[in-house]
Amino acid sequence: MTNKDSFFENVYEVVRKIPFGRVTSYGAIAEYLGTRGSARMVGWAMNASHNGLLNVPAHRVVNRAGLLTGKHHFGGPRVMQQLLESEGIKIKDDAVVSFVSLFWDPKKELA
């Protein structure tokens, strides 16, 4: 909020606020930002988060179906799953188990 009000910074900010052991979806973040249609940009922002200096737990962000769609972008298809499992989140068939229960809605929790 101080600097760089770019879309990316906005996304990072929300993603960083995701509690431990929780997950959210691209669409939810986009919707929270007021750009429901730009869910793609959320994923794109995650791609930029690869810069290395950002504390963005992108592994907590999955698609609407709870599928680990971006697992390949973590440097390996297993990294994302392992990270989630290390937080107590169970993964089955590349999907988050009890996704609905673990789902963290920014526009609901942050509102």
Next chain:
DNA sequence: TTGCTGACCGACG
């Protein structure tokens, strides 16, 4: 500058 692409989502046929 134009145009394509991208870790999505929802709607339509």
Next chain:
DNA sequence: CCGTCGGCCAGCA
């Protein structure tokens, strides 16, 4: 059930 299309924004050739 499955394929296709539109929409949104930003980065890159």
